[in-house]
Amino acid sequence: MAGKVDERRRFHIRFQATEEDIDELGHVNNAVWVTWIQDVSVAHWLTAARPRDADTYVAMVLRHEVDYRGNIRAGEETFAITWVEGKPRGARYARCVEFKDSNGQTLVAALSQWVLIEKATGKLVRVPAEVAAPFLYETRRKEENE
Numbered sequence: 001m002a003g004k005v006d007e008r009r010r011f012h013i014r015f016q017a018t019e020e021d022i023d024e025l026g027h028v029n030n031a032v033w034v035t036w037i038q039d040v041s042v043a044h045w046l047t048a049a050r051p052r053d054a055d056t057y058v059a060m061v062l063r064h065e066v067d068y069r070g071n072i073r074a075g076e077e078t079f080a081i082t083w084v085e086g087k088p089r090g091a092r093y094a095r096c097v098e099f100k101d102s103n104g105q106t107l108v109a110a111l112s113q114w115v116l117i118e119k120a121t122g123k124l125v126r127v128p129a130e131v132a133a134p135f136l137y138e139t140r141r142k143e144e145n146e
Contacts, residue, residue, distance in 0.1 A: 008137045010083040011044035019074050027071035037097050040080040048134045062113040070107035084135040088127035091115045
């Protein structure tokens with residue numbers, strides 16, 4: 001998935017609804033939105049993480065809170081933005097995802113709790129500061145002031 005990280009360390013990517021994404025009401029099924037939350041979150045990790053961190057760790061979702069405010073139909077696009085909200089606490093961190101329509105209106109907003117897992121052991125690990133740094137806007141501002 002091709003996307004980009006902006007100056008605030010948020011990740012942006014576009015999704016287009018296909019016929020397979022549509023439910024009996026004629027718009028994107030709620031389960032598809034949750035899949036897209038996962039997809040944009042993983043794409044952000046793979047784009048922004050240092051290669052050695054992506055090789056060493058994997059993130060797993062613990063919880064999604066999703067607010068459905070609008071929808072799109074087959075052939076229409078939505079623009080996803082995701083970012084890590086605040087500093088990690090132990091192995092856990094919060095991630096926000098918003099999907100917007102072409103007018104900038106929020107269609108779906110999610111707050112998810114994720115944990116970092118060491119691939120070699122399959123165990124939770126405290127998020128090291130250097131692993132979190134590429135995702136935290138506060139870290140970037142601090143680096144610029146030094």
